Amino acid sequence: MKKEPTTLRDIAINxxxxxxxxxxxxxxxxxxxxxxxxxxxxxxxxxxxxxxxxAQSLRSNKTKTIGIIVPNLISHFFSATISGIQNxxxxxxxxxxICQSNESFATEVSNVQMMMSHRVDGLLISLSKETExxxxxxxxxxxxxxxxxxxxVCEELNTSRVMVDDHDGAFKATEHLIETGCRRIAHISGPExxxxxxxxxxxxxxxxxxxxxxVREELILHSSFKEEDVAVxxxxxxxxxxxxxxxxxxxxxxxxxxxLVIKERGMKIPEDIAMVGFTNTPVSAFxxxxxxxxxxxxxxxxxxxxKHILEQINHPQDFIPQSIVLKTELIVRNSSRRKA
Amino acid sequence: MKKEPTTLRDIAINxxxxxxxxxxxxxxxxxxxxxxxxxxxxxxxxxxxxxxxxAQSLRSNKTKTIGIIVPNLISHFFSATISGIQNxxxxxxxxxxICQSNESFATEVSNVQMMMSHRVDGLLISLSKETExxxxxxxxxxxxxxxxxxxxVCEELNTSRVMVDDHDGAFKATEHLIETGCRRIAHISGPExxxxxxxxxxxxxxxxxxxxxxVREELILHSSFKEEDVAVxxxxxxxxxxxxxxxxxxxxxxxxxxxLVIKERGMKIPEDIAMVGFTNTPVSAFxxxxxxxxxxxxxxxxxxxxKHILEQINHPQDFIPQSIVLKTELIVRNSSRRKA
DNA sequence: AAGCTTTTTGGGAACGTTTCCAATAGAAAT
DNA sequence: ATTTCTATTGGAAACGTTCCCAAAAAGCTT
Numbered sequence: 001m002k003k004e005p006t007t008l009r010d011i012a013i014n015x016x017x018x019x020x021x022x023x024x025x026x027x028x029x030x031x032x033x034x035x036x037x038x039x040x041x042x043x044x045x046x047x048x049x050x051x052x053x054x055a056q057s058l059r060s061n062k063t064k065t066i067g068i069i070v071p072n073l074i075s076h077f078f079s080a081t082i083s084g085i086q087n088x089x090x091x092x093x094x095x096x097x098i099c100q101s102n103e104s105f106a107t108e109v110s111n112v113q114m115m116m117s118h119r120v121d122g123l124l125i126s127l128s129k130e131t132e133x134x135x136x137x138x139x140x141x142x143x144x145x146x147x148x149x150x151x152x153v154c155e156e157l158n159t160s161r162v163m164v165d166d167h168d169g170a171f172k173a174t175e176h177l178i179e180t181g182c183r184r185i186a187h188i189s190g191p192e193x194x195x196x197x198x199x200x201x202x203x204x205x206x207x208x209x210x211x212x213x214x215v216r217e218e219l220i221l222h223s224s225f226k227e228e229d230v231a232v233x234x235x236x237x238x239x240x241x242x243x244x245x246x247x248x249x250x251x252x253x254x255x256x257x258x259x260l261v262i263k264e265r266g267m268k269i270p271e272d273i274a275m276v277g278f279t280n281t282p283v284s285a286f287x288x289x290x291x292x293x294x295x296x297x298x299x300x301x302x303x304x305x306x307k308h309i310l311e312q313i314n315h316p317q318d319f320i321p322q323s324i325v326l327k328t329e330l331i332v333r334n335s336s337r338r339k340a
Numbered sequence: 341m342k343k344e345p346t347t348l349r350d351i352a353i354n355x356x357x358x359x360x361x362x363x364x365x366x367x368x369x370x371x372x373x374x375x376x377x378x379x380x381x382x383x384x385x386x387x388x389x390x391x392x393x394x395a396q397s398l399r400s401n402k403t404k405t406i407g408i409i410v411p412n413l414i415s416h417f418f419s420a421t422i423s424g425i426q427n428x429x430x431x432x433x434x435x436x437x438i439c440q441s442n443e444s445f446a447t448e449v450s451n452v453q454m455m456m457s458h459r460v461d462g463l464l465i466s467l468s469k470e471t472e473x474x475x476x477x478x479x480x481x482x483x484x485x486x487x488x489x490x491x492x493v494c495e496e497l498n499t500s501r502v503m504v505d506d507h508d509g510a511f512k513a514t515e516h517l518i519e520t521g522c523r524r525i526a527h528i529s530g531p532e533x534x535x536x537x538x539x540x541x542x543x544x545x546x547x548x549x550x551x552x553x554x555v556r557e558e559l560i561l562h563s564s565f566k567e568e569d570v571a572v573x574x575x576x577x578x579x580x581x582x583x584x585x586x587x588x589x590x591x592x593x594x595x596x597x598x599x600l601v602i603k604e605r606g607m608k609i610p611e612d613i614a615m616v617g618f619t620n621t622p623v624s625a626f627x628x629x630x631x632x633x634x635x636x637x638x639x640x641x642x643x644x645x646x647k648h649i650l651e652q653i654n655h656p657q658d659f660i661p662q663s664i665v666l667k668t669e670l671i672v673r674n675s676s677r678r679k680a
Numbered sequence: 681a682a683g684c685t686t687t688t689t690g691g692g693a694a695c696g697t698t699t700c701c702a703a704t705a706g707a708a709a710t
Numbered sequence: 711a712t713t714t715c716t717a718t719t720g721g722a723a724a725c726g727t728t729c730c731c732a733a734a735a736a737g738c739t740t
Binding site: 357358359360361364371372373376395397398399400401 | 717718719720721722724725726727
Binding site for chain 2: 003005048050051052053054055057058063065072073074076078079080082083086087090095096097098099100102113114116117118119139142143144256282283286287288299
């Protein structure tokens, strides 16, 4: 029933040569005679030989695998990123092992441990929203395993990072709202410890400052990414004595949830209140009104992250940690189009 | 700089005991003395021991890894499925290795080979749209590696399958259109060889037949999933002398693309033409008008697929191939709401 | 024909585990 | 005191590779 896979030994016995010779023939070593090489290749095919990657990994101390840890797989941004990573990895002969932290720090810790046990050649990670300490990553660094953060990065550790210019994107978004005549611009931010929350918030603040618009603390709210949470915050904003005339949300998901509440309350977007999101999720183009947003090149982020970590894996000597910052693009749609 | 990971041998030397003892202590074997066990555990922690999963795999002939091959990672359906798989796998102590075929048969073949090389304990696959033969999967079956198809299944091989009742979903969708008064119902199908295309098409046909509506061949078009392709087909349908008053699309993506063309031509949905999709992608709820669709429990599909393959892995003796068919749910939204 | 280099091959260790089998020690039983 | 038993430990093989080193074979040179 269950047939044992063919090994080098099987081929060697079949041909009456040594295991070493078979190994050399299959790995394309130059010292092996052309005829024997041909015979080995033929026998390998006949016996359906498939190299045992596990044994190769043990022997070579390289797994040709890169680990990926993301908060979730389901949101479009992360799945697009992973798509970019996987395609680049495959191109270079690497495979990917994927874990979701489900936004839980504890799960992230055990994911990291698992990746270490698995002896991945490198680790790409986007932090969970709960992550505030980085001790769980020290073993990775101590062992010299290449580590690259993407999107939700860690600014304390001396590693490479791939991200977009969150500050600039948020700045452009906010400035755009100002230019369309909004003056009471609220910001629904994300979990405070996340780099993206901090940077986008700062971009928002700096845009206000540039245009001499005073910051009103009550217009800045931190949300977890949960739907109920966003709804509550939106109601809070709309219930203010002097409610906002625009909301800049930390991402499209939050923006969309807020829009639902606004529409439910019978208010018009953008006439009563303008909306801007972040990321350019597919939904943003289709929702009514279509959502102005800051586009992040998700696939590119993955592609570049993978490329970068592979370089670090294959040329560890000339590696210096760097922060790769990609450009965002403001996509103006109907949720912010109003006569200024 | 790069520190070598601690091995059992390191712990053994550190304590002056044998490797066997260390191994037994860490694996919780009963024969080991309580004091030595404790000492070993302490030393392991002190030296940051992390079991070498590669060595364990080689020795045990089990990788505790399940492979996943999907056409793409980026579409919501597949990422949701994978999320379900990964969470279930993690719960049972397994990890996942993921490949995208990018809808290419050649890539799928090499993905399968890679999975074999990696000695995955089981393989979950959703076929590429180009896949028409299954020779590349025979080695998997011959070696007795559990293989489970999901969503885009193979009906020729004697393996387990997890899918939704595509026929029933399509039937309900078509019947719904008929009930709202549509009589010239077109169907934009998918690649012909895909099981989902065949089954949804048949559901559509059977609903027409049940209601004595003659089938018009010119109203049934097969599309690749490419956007341009869908646009061309939609124009073709609308240009017919007797154009359709409804379109049932093989999935939401196709439906949304068709809607764009319809709106572009200045026609009203659902008044001029009603639309129904399949899958219940997030976009379908937000597009204007909101899209009536047949909901597939994507996460559940993944969860159940993983659960099933794990049972097959761990209890191969009492395994019998089965087809697990999940229910769909028709979600009526505005794209098909018209006074009948 | 003997010595030399070059080409090709084989043997065996090693990677880090697990596990079978044997060995030791002490305790219990006679 | 001798035997028998149990509890605990160590040694070594094995999983399938790769690669170092030595050995054999073949081709050159003198």
